[in-house]
Every structure is written in C-alpha cells, then in structure tokens.
Amino acid sequence: MIGRLLVVGLLLIVAGAGSARSDDRSQFVDLWEGNAPGESTRSYGTPLPQRPDENPPATRITAITAPRIERFDPDPETKNGASVVILPGGGYRYCVVDKEGSEIAKWFNKLGVTAFVLRYRTIRESDKDRKEAWRRPVQDTQRAVRWVRSNSEKFGLDPNRIGVIGFSAGGNAAAITVGSQASHYPESDEIDQASCVPDFAMLIYPWNLTQNETLELIPEIEIDSQTAPTVLIHAHDDHSTSLGSIAFYAQLKRNDVPAELHIYETGGHGYGMRPVAGSVVATWPDRVEDWLRNRGLLTQSP
Numbered sequence: 001m002i003g004r005l006l007v008v009g010l011l012l013i014v015a016g017a018g019s020a021r022s023d024d025r026s027q028f029v030d031l032w033e034g035n036a037p038g039e040s041t042r043s044y045g046t047p048l049p050q051r052p053d054e055n056p057p058a059t060r061i062t063a064i065t066a067p068r069i070e071r072f073d074p075d076p077e078t079k080n081g082a083s084v085v086i087l088p089g090g091g092y093r094y095c096v097v098d099k100e101g102s103e104i105a106k107w108f109n110k111l112g113v114t115a116f117v118l119r120y121r122t123i124r125e126s127d128k129d130r131k132e133a134w135r136r137p138v139q140d141t142q143r144a145v146r147w148v149r150s151n152s153e154k155f156g157l158d159p160n161r162i163g164v165i166g167f168s169a170g171g172n173a174a175a176i177t178v179g180s181q182a183s184h185y186p187e188s189d190e191i192d193q194a195s196c197v198p199d200f201a202m203l204i205y206p207w208n209l210t211q212n213e214t215l216e217l218i219p220e221i222e223i224d225s226q227t228a229p230t231v232l233i234h235a236h237d238d239h240s241t242s243l244g245s246i247a248f249y250a251q252l253k254r255n256d257v258p259a260e261l262h263i264y265e266t267g268g269h270g271y272g273m274r275p276v277a278g279s280v281v282a283t284w285p286d287r288v289e290d291w292l293r294n295r296g297l298l299t300q301s302p
Helices: 002-023 098-110 135-150 169-178 243-254 281-294
Strands: 026-030 060-062 068-072 083-087 094-096 114-119 162-167 200-204 230-235 259-264
Touching: 068 098, 083 098, 083 135, 083 169, 094 098, 098 114, 098 162, 114 135, 135 162, 135 169, 162 169, 169 200, 200 281, 230 243, 230 281, 243 259, 259 281
Parallel strands: 083 114, 083 162, 162 200, 200 230, 230 259
Antiparallel strands: 026 068, 060 094, 068 114
16 A cells, blocks of 8 residues: 555656646747857856845846847747747846846736747946947847747747837847847858848837937937837836937837837836836836737737
8 A cells, every 4th residue: 555655646746747847838048059249258147136125026147148048938829929039127237037037928928929038148347338238238139039030930930920028228229129120240150041120129118219318319229111110118207218218209200110109107117017106107018918919919820
C-alpha cells in the first residue's frame, strides 16, 4: 500500500510540474547571436535595488549590453495573429521590465495579441554624448521588429500586423522607430533583410520628443505619409510634457496619417497600467483597445 501511495504521489508531482510548465508561456531570445552592434561585452544587466516607497515594487534592470526579448503567448484559442514589441521606460538608464513590460504583455495576451518585451541596451557610464542615448535602444527596437517579422510564420503571426508600444524613454525609441524608414545599424544577416518598420504604434507618455520645450520634433523623428498609424496617451500634469505628444500628433495630422491623441488632466508619469490616486489615467488601456479594435487589429488573421 505504501509503495502504491508513493508511486501515485510521484505521478501527481510530475503532472503538477508539467502543468506549471505549460502555463508558463514566456521565453527569452537573444536579438543577436554575437555581440550587438558596437558592443564588446554581453551582459543581460543587473537589477537595481527596489524602491522602498513603491507598492507594488517595480523591477529595473541596468547595464544591459546584450539585448533580448521575452515572448508572451496568448491562449491558442484567442490568438489572433497580431503582435507587439513592448519598450519599457527608464530614461535609457534602465528598463522597467514588469510595470512597463510583462504587465503590459499579459494585458495584450488577453486581447489575443502575442507580446514581446524588449530589454534594450542601456546607457553606459562611459557614454559621453547623451544626445545619442536613443541610438542603441532604437537599433534594438528595429532588430526586434525584424526578428518578429522574420519568425512570423514560425509563431503563427501576421507579418503585416506587427506593432510597437513604448513607455517614457521607450516611447522615445518607439517614436523614432515608427518615424524612420532607414535602418540605424549595419544590416548583417537574413533577419536584417526584413522590414524594420512597424505597422502600428502606441506611444504612452513618450519622453523627449521635442526640442527645448518647443513644438518642434527632435530631428531623429521623421514623419511622412508612410508613417504607421499611431495612438498617443499622455497626462496634462506629466513633467515629461504632453507637448511632445501634441507635436507628434500634429505632424501625423499634417501628413494625413491615421492617429488618435488622448490627454488626461492628471496622472503624472511612469504609471504603466497601475492606478494613480485621484486620476482616471489608468483607463488608458480602454482607449487603446478601442483603437486597436476599430483598426481591425484584434480580429483573427485570414
């Protein structure tokens, strides 16, 4: 009897372990087989100490020199073929990989969208020209879009429904990516033969889109009639001024690019999808879902 009970117990443990693995639909993939462009080291980064006044805490990864993406797959029954590359914020000094990463990915999964959280390269202490801080994250973003497009058949994705969503500094990288037709790094392999231009974009409290608090966009953003449809979310009281989102939207309007702009009166900055006391800014996912649905991006691929 004891022997039989032990066997049954072991079977239950094995079954439980298998169930846990089947429920875990995330997976990390390196963007480059070797070093990323211009890098001499390969580091996935180091977590910064959690902030004691933050509840729940957020995870911030710094000193990243080996960029990678984490894939989050929706339930196969609801998967619709659309996908999105998620760019966390962090001032290019670190990536907030949960509040502006995995939490966003799981929300997209509920909509049937496959999500890829990008842990892009961060500023190095040796970087002297901080004006060029965008370049390596944008290179990683373009590579990530190309990687998803190159592997779309493998993952059952529509190569013409690949979007980007960026938060804060990630919104800066997403804005440059969507507003640029040219590659920002030397193309080196078969993956780089795919287009690096996303099919749609979502900029959530994007940082540093304009020059010197004016309505003139930074020169790295080049919007024309071929720029992908974009939705922008900002708060009026954001220290990273909403004028950047207004300027970006205005340029989209001038070029007859389909777009939406939503500015909440309060909410501040860096909230991800988490609620903010005294504000309704956490309802922004409803605005984005409506926009995605109206554009047919949440329907099943033919």
